[in-house]
Amino acid sequence: MRRSLETCVGSVRLDNPVMAASGCFGTGAELLGTVDASRLGAVVTKSMSAQPWAGNPPPRLHPAAGGMLNAVGLQNPGVERWIADAMPRLVDAGVRVVASIWGHTVADFEEVAAAVAAVGDRLAAVEVNLSCPNLGGGGDAASRHMFAHDPAATAAVIAAATAVLGSVPVWAKLSPNVVTPVPAAEAAASAGAEAVVLTNTLIGLAIDARTLRPVLANGTGGLSGPPLRPVALRMVYEVAAALPEVPVIGVGGISTAAHVVEYLAAGAAAVQVGAAHLADPRAGLRILARLPKALARCGRSSVADLVGAAHGGRR
Ligand SMILES: Cc1cc2nc3c(=O)[nH]c(=O)nc-3n(C[C@H](O)[C@H](O)[C@H](O)COP(=O)(O)O)c2cc1C
Numbered sequence: 001m002r003r004s005l006e007t008c009v010g011s012v013r014l015d016n017p018v019m020a021a022s023g024c025f026g027t028g029a030e031l032l033g034t035v036d037a038s039r040l041g042a043v044v045t046k047s048m049s050a051q052p053w054a055g056n057p058p059p060r061l062h063p064a065a066g067g068m069l070n071a072v073g074l075q076n077p078g079v080e081r082w083i084a085d086a087m088p089r090l091v092d093a094g095v096r097v098v099a100s101i102w103g104h105t106v107a108d109f110e111e112v113a114a115a116v117a118a119v120g121d122r123l124a125a126v127e128v129n130l131s132c133p134n135l136g137g138g139g140d141a142a143s144r145h146m147f148a149h150d151p152a153a154t155a156a157v158i159a160a161a162t163a164v165l166g167s168v169p170v171w172a173k174l175s176p177n178v179v180t181p182v183p184a185a186e187a188a189a190s191a192g193a194e195a196v197v198l199t200n201t202l203i204g205l206a207i208d209a210r211t212l213r214p215v216l217a218n219g220t221g222g223l224s225g226p227p228l229r230p231v232a233l234r235m236v237y238e239v240a241a242a243l244p245e246v247p248v249i250g251v252g253g254i255s256t257a258a259h260v261v262e263y264l265a266a267g268a269a270a271v272q273v274g275a276a277h278l279a280d281p282r283a284g285l286r287i288l289a290r291l292p293k294a295l296a297r298c299g300r301s302s303v304a305d306l307v308g309a310a311h312g313g314r315r
Contacts, residue, residue: 067225240267
C-alpha cells in the first residue's frame with residue numbers, strides 16, 4: 001500500500017514532514033552537491049540578519065551529554081548576500097526553502113523581513129528565530145534576553161514581520177528555556193504566525209575539569225541532539241493540547257524515523273532535523289526513507305493520520 005507522507009503546516013503543503021533545521025545545513029546551498037535536498041520536505045536556512053554577523057569567537061562547539069553544545073552566535077553573511085548567492089541555487093535545484101531570520105531589535109527584524117519579502121514568492125515560509133541562546137553570552141542572564149521568553153516581545157516581532165511579509169507564511173521559532181511555551185506560542189499565533197517551531201536549544205554549560213574554566217569562549221552554549229528530545233517533545237505535546245488550532249513543527253534530537261513518529265504523535269505537523277545533519281548531511285534523507293516502515297509499524301497509513309495520535313480523544 002502506498003503511504004502518504006504529505007503534510008500541511010497551515011497553508012504550506014509539504015511533500016513530506018522531514019525538514020533540515022536552521023544552522024545545521026549551512027546557508028542551505030553548500031550541500032547541494034552532496035545531498036538531493038529537493039527530496040526533503042523543506043530546508044530551513046541558517047538564520048540571517050540584515051547585516052553580516054561574525055558570531056562568537058572559538059571554541060564554539062563541544063560534545064556534551066550525548067549531544068552537543070554550540071555557541072556559534074548566528075554567524076551569517078547577511079541577507080542580501082544570501083539572496084544573491086545561495087537562494088537562487090536552492091530554488092533552481094527544486095528545494096523548498098524556508099528563510100530563517102533574526103535581529104537584535106524589532107526594527108532589525110523588520111529590515112531583514114523586508115529584504116526577504118522581495119523574494120517571498122520563491123519561499124515556502126519565513127521562520128522567525130526568537131530564541132537563540134547565544135547572543136550576548138557570558139553568565140549574564142539579562143544579556144541573554146530572548147524575545148521568545150516574553151510573549152509581548154514575541155508578538156511585537158511577529159506582528160512587525162507579518163506586516164512586512166504580507167502573504168508569505170511566517171513561523172515562530174520558540175525557546176525550550178521556559179517552564180511552558182504555551183504563552184509565547186499563543187502570542188505568536190495571535191500576532192499572525194501560521195505555525196510555531198519547538199524548539200531551539202537549551203542553555204547549557206561545559207567546564208574544563210583541568211583548567212576549571214568554561215570550555216566555550218562564549219561561556220554558555222545551546223544544547224542540542226538526543227538530550228533535548230524529551231524536552232522538545234513535551235513542549236510540542238503541551239502546545240498541541242493547549243492550542244489545537246496552531247500548527248506545530250517539532251525539532252530536537254531527531255535522528256531516526258521512530259523519533260519522527262514520536263513528534264507527529266505528540267501533535268507536530270512536521271519536524272526538523274538539526275545536529276544529526278552535522279554528523280551526516282544525508283541524515284534527513286535516511287530518516288525519510290525509513291518513515292513509511294515506521295508508519296506501518298504503528299498501523300498508520302499516512303502522516304496526516306498520525307498527527308496528534310498521542311492525545312487520544314483529548315484533542
Ligand atoms: C551548530 C548549530 C547552529 C544552529 N544555528 C541555528 C540558527 O542559526 N538558527 C536557529 O533558529 N537555530 C539554530 N540552531 C538550532 C537548531 O535549528 C535546532 O533548533 C536545535 O539544534 C535542536 O535540534 P537538534 O537537536 O536536532 O539539533 C543551531 C543548532 C546547531 C547545533
